[in-house]
Amino acid sequence: xxxxxxxxxxxxxxxxxxxxxxxxxxxxxxxxxxxxxxxxxxxxxxxxxxxxxxxxxxxxxxxxxxxxxxxxxxxxxxxxxxxxxxxxxxxxxxxxxxxxxxxxxxxxxxxxxxxxxxxxxxxxxxxxxxxxxxxxxxxxxxxxxxxxxxxxxxxxxxxxxxxxxxxxxxxxxxxxxxxxxxxxxxxxxxxxxxxxxxxxxxxxxxxxxxxxxxxxxxxxxxxxxxxxxxxxxx
Numbered sequence: 482x483x484x485x486x487x488x489x490x491x492x493x494x495x496x497x498x499x500x501x502x503x504x505x506x507x508x509x510x511x512x513x514x515x516x517x518x519x520x521x522x523x524x525x526x527x528x529x530x531x532x533x534x535x536x537x538x539x540x541x542x543x544x545x546x547x548x549x550x551x552x553x554x555x556x557x558x559x560x561x562x563x564x565x566x567x568x569x570x571x572x573x574x575x576x577x578x579x580x581x582x583x584x585x586x587x588x589x590x591x592x593x594x595x596x597x598x599x600x601x602x603x604x605x606x607x608x609x610x611x612x613x614x615x616x617x618x619x620x621x622x623x624x625x626x627x628x629x630x631x632x633x634x635x636x637x638x639x640x641x642x643x644x645x646x647x648x649x650x651x652x653x654x655x656x657x658x659x660x661x662x663x664x665x666x667x668x669x670x671x672x673x674x675x676x677x678x679x680x681x682x683x684x685x686x687x688x689x690x691x692x693x694x695x696x697x698x699x700x701x702x703x704x705x706x707x708x709x710x711x712x713x714x715x
Contacts, residue, residue, distance in 0.1 A: 484502045484516070484518065484553075485499040485501075485502060485518070488502075488518055491593075492550070492560075492581060492591070492593055493580075494520060494579075494580050494581055495580055496522065496523055496526045496528075496529075496580070497520050497521065497522050497523060497526075497562075497579075497580070498520070498521060498523055499518055499519070499520060500519045500520065500521045501518075501519050502516060502517065502518045502519065503516075503517055503519075504516055504517075504556075505517055507557065509615075510556075510557050510615055511615060512555070512556060514556060515556060515557040515558065515559060516553055516556050516557070516558040516559070517547070517558075517559050517560075517561050518550070518558065518559070518560050518561065519560075519561045519562070520560050520561065520562040520581075521562070522565065527539075527567075528565045528567040528577030528578070529567070529577060529578040530567050530569035530571070530572050530575045530577070530578065531575050531576050531577060531578045531584050532569065532571070532572040532575050532584075533569065533571050533572055534578060534584075535569055535570065535571055535572075536567070537567040537568045537569045537570060538567070538568050539565045539566070539567065539568075540565075540566040540567060540568045540574050541565070541566050542563050542564070542565050542566070543563060543564045543565070543566065543576070544563060545561060545562070545563045546561075546562060546563070546564060546589075547559040547560070547561050547589070548560045548561075548562070548579075548581060548582055548588075548589060548590065548591045549589060549590045549591060549594045549616070549620075550581075550591050550593060550594055551591075551593050551594050551597045552614060552615075557615060560581055560591060562579065564576050564577055564579065565577045581593070583627070588623070588627075590620065590623075590624065594624070595623075595624040595627050595628065596624075596628060597624075598610055598614065598616065598620065598621050598624035598625070599624045599625045599627070599628035599629075601613075601614070602621055602624070602625050607621040607622055607625070638672070638690065638693050638694075638701055639697065639699065639701065639704075640665070640668075640704070641663050641665065641672070641690075641701065641704060641705060642665055642704055642705060642706050642707065643663070643664040643665050643705070643706065643707040643708075643709070644661055644662060644663060644664055644672070644705055644707070644708055644709070645661070645662040645663075645664045645708075645709040645710065646659065646660070646661050646662075646683060646708065646709070646710040647659075647660050647662075647710070647711065648660070648678040648711075657677060657678040658674055658675065658676060658677070658678075658682075659674070659675045659676075659677065659678050659682040659683055659686075660673070660674055660675075661673040661674075661675075661683070661686045664707070664709055672686065673685070673686040673689060687702055690702055
């Protein structure tokens with residue numbers, strides 16, 4: 482199987498195509514090389530605005546950029562593409578939306594690499610992930626931040642009837658955080674992390690839940706019937 486066929490299977494790019502791939506020298510990598518997969522827009526296709534998603538004619542083309550992709554066979558891999566700027570009838574001149582990265586297209590990492598690093602950061606420290614996959618600590622941190630923000634923006638807080646509250650020390654000092662979990666049967670998950678272990682630390686969770694309930698037009702706090710906690714005063 483050719484690399485282009487593999488990429489089309491695991492990283493399809495609708496409206497674009499993989500033109501060629503090559504192995505190039507890179508002194509910054511442990512093995513001294515990296516894989517570059519060159520992407521181009523399909524002939525006759527119009528780019529989509531990164532703001533509203535509407536398609537428009539090409540205004541101009543920006544310089545070539547490299548977007549970090551998941552390492553293949555232990556070799557650093559990047560998608561290479563020169564983004565177009567689109568004349569959007571709604572937003573004006575905008576960089577086009579590229580399906581392999583976030584809509585704004587500002588990150589130097591593909592979404593595939595972002596999720597890849599964030600998943601490994603659940604098992605290893607950010608420093609260890611950076612060392613194993615030859616990326617910067619900041620890249621791992623931003624990957625985790627991006628995945629967490631996406632999860633927070635798309636989570637469903639309805640149907641919570643039982644919660645658990647606990648405190649955890651995360652650094653010397655001592656420094657504490659208050660954690661709130663959903664404890665419904667068949668659905669156990671972390672809902673909220675708040676700095677400290679005071680009354681206001683726990684109240685931040687209920688304020689967040691009230692705000693989300695107002696947005697949905699539901700009483701999310703009133704639906705809670707059971708609370709499991711140890712006996713600390715707040």
